[in-house]
Amino acid sequence: MLSQTEENYLKSIYHLEASQTKSVSTTLISKSLNTKASSVTDMLGKLADKKLVNYKKYKGVNLTSKGKNIAVKIIRKHRLWEVFLVEKLNFNWDEVHEIAEQLEHIKSDELIEKLDTFLNFPTKDPHGDPIPDAKGNIRNKKSILLSNAKKNVLYTISCVKDNSKALLQFLDKHALTIESELTVVDKLDFDESITAKLSNGNTLTLSNKICTNVFVTIK
Amino acid sequence: MLSQTEENYLKSIYHLEASQTKSVSTTLISKSLNTKASSVTDMLGKLADKKLVNYKKYKGVNLTSKGKNIAVKIIRKHRLWEVFLVEKLNFNWDEVHEIAEQLEHIKSDELIEKLDTFLNFPTKDPHGDPIPDAKGNIRNKKSILLSNAKKNVLYTISCVKDNSKALLQFLDKHALTIESELTVVDKLDFDESITAKLSNGNTLTLSNKICTNVFVTIK
DNA sequence: TTATTTTTTTAGACAAGTCTAAACATTTGA
């Protein structure tokens, strides 16, 4: 049975692998977990002993299939709990992350399957991220960054990259929720901001910082 | 912020104090937590440093009001989660204890108040134990042991003392659930067993062991 | 290519929580 710390390392490596092509570096992990590189080196050795990662000194790590399996299960738990918190307990979507960070470590397969049933088998969490099924499969809808969206095409917001409170609150304030629709009406070369028209008729200017943190799919 | 371990010590001391009049001994705690007495001694020192218990070497411990406060909050969380597991996720009441042992350590006051609201402010957990309110007050309905019940008086089962699976399953099998009604029709001096008549018409003989673990209130 | 910078690892230390073995208190009972 893994400790919460070990689970957090696996989760972090999983996310970093997804946003990178190559293997994941010690420093990157240390930044994402707010620890020192030397602590990461120690832990990588332990995870390698347990066959959860492939690790070569100075060469970074990758999850083994065993490690990836565990990481996906934790992510499934995290996202299901987030759905519970928002849909059943009426939390706002920008308030649930920290609590879900705790709940994701509760150990009980039966619990998570019953929770899934209770929530009626959701496929996305409140941030729009896909929820892996019990076998670990992730239905991946192709998403692109809003900054790469074309003009005059109808898009649906599918997901946000950053979980920062500031971003989530900004989006909430402007009715930019998951599943909401928008069309890019202008792109400003000068600062790479875009002007978007929402389905409620509003027109908004969004900074490049925002656009590189919001994913959309073609409607 | 307390660790899970510290919280478990406080909870254990709270329960042991409730079932005892005097102060709680090191050995008693070590048995209830499945640790060695020497580990308990260490921890009692730490809890005393934090003003959570009053501790004198060789003389046992008692919770301070600060310590009791924390213990009651953990118990509140435990019992609310048990209600959730049984009422919302359809667990049986004899399956929820271990999961609630984990959930009770989730840190978020807002979470537990929202959960309380979602569950519609229950006052008893699935085992019949009272749920402290947000301020830590426990509404204590006077309960007596079934073994002390009088003949030919209508009682309601209010609570069970023991959380052992065997007992819970036995009770479940014979429809002896919380709130179910019964009348003692006979008491056998020989082995202190009693014969009870249930509201469903069934008549059951219950051993003294059972009767000293089930609490009833007069209907 | 070699020197400098950056990244990573090693070595040694620390805190939390646990253990065993031994020493010390308290209680029991003859």
Added chain:
DNA sequence: TCAAATGTTTAGACTTGTCTAAAAAAATAA
């Protein structure tokens, strides 16, 4: 009352996960 039994604490050690400081490897740049 005092010796034996029981309960409790101390001392020292181990594990997990962390840290700092220093050494070693890799990457970068002149």
